[in-house]
Amino acid sequence: MLRGLTTVSHFSDDVPAAVAWYAELLGIEPYFQREVQGKLAYVEFRLGDYQHELGILDRRFAPPGAGTPGGTMTYWAVDDVEATYQRLLDLGGTAQQSPTEHGPGFVTASVIDPFGNQLGVMFNQHYLDVFTGRPA
Template identity: 60%
Template structure:
């Protein structure tokens, strides 16, 4: 039934600021920008990673249940080749620790931060991800 990850959405009160922050983090500019009725960005989207997954930033005004009082919800982990270096970079850009690096088993280490816009960003060194990537033609 579930065929693959299509889009992960994060929320921000200031989509333009979030777009700038994530563009710096990811090293790419958003490929899609939908303005709201006031002309400010209401939704922007990046294509990132080995599989060109979509990372969207949505104006918090459009949150289906309103913004959370703090970081909440599902944590989606992005594979990184060097968890320590990725965590250091995120911290240097103003992200705050949410969960310290935790070994989940041989070849699996996770950590998460809260971005400057209140979203939980998970990172993971994942041996299975590398196996799948290596099996692609």
């Protein structure tokens, strides 16, 4: 039924500002951009081991109620939760959950980005085990 993650969408009233923030955070530029009525409306970054997509969407196209903190949390795999969490704060994120160990091999943290979206990061040993065990 569910086959895997395709795109994680974050919403913004100022897409160019959100793109600049995420480009600074990720150290990469988006690979796809779309304008609607001459205004940047959607941008995608591909990142990580599986080239998952992080989309930045103009809030006017978001489903009702989407993009507000609460509900579902997506965690991005990172090697160092504390360093990543600090970088997110240094770039203007607002603390939501400081680094928290949930058992051996599982540490999470989250911030609210400057555009009102939850951004979770996680060290997840299971993720690493799956990644290193996949066929080349």
